[in-house]
Amino acid sequence: MISLKQIHYAxxxxxxxxxxxAAEYCAVSQSALSTAINELEKQLGVTIFERDNKKVxxxxxxxxxxxQARKIKLDVDELYLLSQMHKQPLSMPMSIGVIPTIAPYLLPKVLPGVRRxxxxxxxxxxxxxxxxLVDMVRQGDLDTAILALPFPHEGLIAFEFWQEDFYWVTHKDDKLADREEIRSDEMALSHLLLLKDGHxxxxxALxxxxxxGNQNDTGLSGTSLTTLVQMVAGQLGTTVVPEMALDSLLANSNELRAVHxxxxGPHRTxxxxxxPNYVGTANIESLIACFREQLSN
Structure with missing residues (x-):
């Protein structure tokens, strides 16, 4: 009989x-994993993997x-989670994906409250x-993911919990640095620094x-907001960052100014x-309530 262990290994x-x-990921020896895969293929009477010394x-x-095996694993995971629903919220392990333009700014604000x-x-x-992250949630590799919308997520359900605007970040010597508000048509868009494609x-921001979507006349880009802000400090251009990130990005700089x-808006959600069939919705609701409380303080 096919076992869940074989499915997990495959x-x-x-x-x-x-x-x-794969064996290291499953915390078993390579021989044990290979034996289980060979037995699975023998039971099914088919070859699942072609392998040689160089590739699989x-x-x-x-x-x-x-x-189909992935669907079975998801069903079993959901069944196990359902059996734990009578316990306290968040009492079971939970995997959460977070994008890089949210994680370093959101998590320090909310995780202390979650732990408390x-x-x-x-x-x-x-x-x-x-x-x-969207693919990982779909495949069951993650329980949930925190994303900024709009972003394509067909087949998944979104629970919105926060909205925010963007701020234009420039050097203090910029003639518009002392403004409280700025429209996009007032910015020097040819000097706007952006993240690389894929973020x-x-x-x-665009x-x-x-x-x-092809706006990037400076030819400069970065892989993180921290990099972009450092380039602004070096007077290589200006950038746009979400409100949540301002304290962290500008706290130690006297050279930068942020203008709403x-x-x-809101500029992102x-x-x-x-x-759709995830049974841990109560955990998501508990996290949302906690997140909103921490972000509002």
Whole structure:
């Protein structure tokens, strides 16, 4: 009979396409994992993985089998979680994905409150880009993910919990640095520094400033807001950052000024994404209540 252990091992091999790495991920020996995979293929009478000394490939039929195996694993995970619903909220381990333009600014504000209200909580945080996190939630590798909307998330349910505007960050010597508000048509858009492609904050900033998606005339970009702000401090241009990040990014700099972007908002919405059949909705609601309380203080 096919076991859940075999399914778990097979999905790990699919994820890493490497038996040794899959074995380390599953905390078993490579020989034990290989034996379980071989037995699974023997029971099914099909080859799921083609392997040699250099690579591992998933066969066409193997892809269909693993897709069904993933559904089985999700159903079992949901069944186990359902059995724990009578316990206190957040008393079971929970995996949460967070995008890089939210994680370093949101988590320090909210996690102390979570620990205080739910000392038994066991949160595993995974930081990745939005597209990766959406796939991980869909596949069951994460319980939920915190993203900034709008962002495509077909097939998932969004629980919005916070909205915020953007601020234009410039050097103190800029002639507009002392303004309290600024419209996008007043900014020197040719000097606007943006994140690299693949970061949803770039798209949100462009949308808030009413700019096309190919706007990046400076030829300069960064992989993090911290990098962009450092470039602004070096007078290489200006940038746009979310309100939540201002304290962290500008706290130790006397060279920078932040001016509210006076364009229709909110400029982005933060939300938890879950699968439609996820049974831990009560945990999400508990986190939302806690997050809102901490962010409002």
């Amino acid at each position: 999905l790990a091999v699919e994820k890493f396409l490497h038996f040794k790495n 490939l998933v066969t066409p039929l193997g892809k269909d089998i693993l897709q 209200l739910y000392p038994q909580s066991q949160l595993k945080i995974v930081e990745e880009k939005s597209s990766v 949803c904050l770039k798209e949100h 949308a808030a400033c009413h700019l096309p 972007l006076n364009e229709p 933060l939300a938890f994404l879950i699968r």
